[in-house]
Amino acid sequence: MKLTTKVTELLDIEFPIIMAPMFLVSNEAMMRSAMDSGIMGCFPSLNYRNEGEFEGILDNLNKYKKENNVTGNYGVNLIVQKSNPLFVKHLQVCIDKKVPFYITSLGSPAEVIEKAHSYGAKVFCDVTNVEHAQKCYDLGCDGFIAVGQGAGGHAGPFPLQLLVPSLKKQFPNMPVVSAGSVATGEGIVSMLAVGAEGVSIGTRYIACPEAGVNDAYKNAIVDAKMKDIVMTDKISGTPCTIINTPYAKKIGYKQNWLEKKLSTNKRTKKYFKLLIAFRGMKRLEKSIKPAGYDTLWCAGQSVEMIDEIMPIKQITEKFKTETFETLAKLKRFSAKEVLA
Ligand SMILES: Cc1cc2nc3c(=O)[nH]c(=O)nc-3n(C[C@H](O)[C@H](O)[C@H](O)COP(=O)(O)O)c2cc1C
Numbered sequence: 001m002k003l004t005t006k007v008t009e010l011l012d013i014e015f016p017i018i019m020a021p022m023f024l025v026s027n028e029a030m031m032r033s034a035m036d037s038g039i040m041g042c043f044p045s046l047n048y049r050n051e052g053e054f055e056g057i058l059d060n061l062n063k064y065k066k067e068n069n070v071t072g073n074y075g076v077n078l079i080v081q082k083s084n085p086l087f088v089k090h091l092q093v094c095i096d097k098k099v100p101f102y103i104t105s106l107g108s109p110a111e112v113i114e115k116a117h118s119y120g121a122k123v124f125c126d127v128t129n130v131e132h133a134q135k136c137y138d139l140g141c142d143g144f145i146a147v148g149q150g151a152g153g154h155a156g157p158f159p160l161q162l163l164v165p166s167l168k169k170q171f172p173n174m175p176v177v178s179a180g181s182v183a184t185g186e187g188i189v190s191m192l193a194v195g196a197e198g199v200s201i202g203t204r205y206i207a208c209p210e211a212g213v214n215d216a217y218k219n220a221i222v223d224a225k226m227k228d229i230v231m232t233d234k235i236s237g238t239p240c241t242i243i244n245t246p247y248a249k250k251i252g253y254k255q256n257w258l259e260k261k262l263s264t265n266k267r268t269k270k271y272f273k274l275l276i277a278f279r280g281m282k283r284l285e286k287s288i289k290p291a292g293y294d295t296l297w298c299a300g301q302s303v304e305m306i307d308e309i310m311p312i313k314q315i316t317e318k319f320k321t322e323t324f325e326t327l328a329k330l331k332r333f334s335a336k337e338v339l340a
Pocket of ligand 1: 021023077104147150151152154179180182200201202204231298300302
């Protein structure tokens, strides 16, 4: 089932879904399933931090793509921030292995854009407002990932029904992919209706056998409701969405006065932010190993609509079927029926 948009054409995929990059969750098996399903699979380079590991994964994915008749594609998410000590190294590996697609988050994407464009790769930038999008546009990015309210991870402050059209108004020719709160085909159609040419979906794809996390986390995604999602500063220093587990409640959601002071003081902020990110990463890492008491599970509000753990191929087929059914349903509406 094909659905052609500017994004599918640019990224060489059949259906306009990006399986969103997820720290500690995304892995090679997920990328292969995404490619087999005709969508774009993305993973954060930081999921592979041991010597030689990242290079190996890219070799495997390039080989898989070449040897199998895949209808999808894969891409890498780079955290382009000073607090990412592996950025320079990982970018060079990506260029050497000719990664076809990039998503940049947090800092300036200038270097990624310049290097990726040298061999024709595409770069989309995570943005949460028009001002940040303008900076990425001026640097020559190929598209935006509009990260809105309710998204898993570092959610944006604005509703996607407003953020997507505001980006299209300012940059009419730029492809926009919406990120946040979609777990059904109806949700995909709603994003296409406000102007997106693709949808980036994270949380729904945690509840699949391929994901590299424990069953307790996957079951928590199925069991949680949107009221159970809270924001915390405790993981990376930047507000991040998590399931409100007893441990999350115990450690609180806000940095204390000393942490706040250290993360804003000119002399200490760089090192303190690194420390917070490192501590947060360790806490998350612990939570994806066999379940213990101290669990911190990252997820977005779309948990509300997730009822089952399913293989990626099946999740994606469901998305496709629901999308076409919804489009057909809307086509059948006459103005009278809508008003009735
Ligand atoms: C568990 C988890 C980890 C994430 N890790 C990252 C990451 O490493 N880099 C990034 O750019 N976005 C990350 N995100 C955000 C996703 O890429 C995407 O924007 C988001 O999941 C879309 O919203 P949804 O979860 O409501 O579908 C993460 C999201 C989740 C749920």
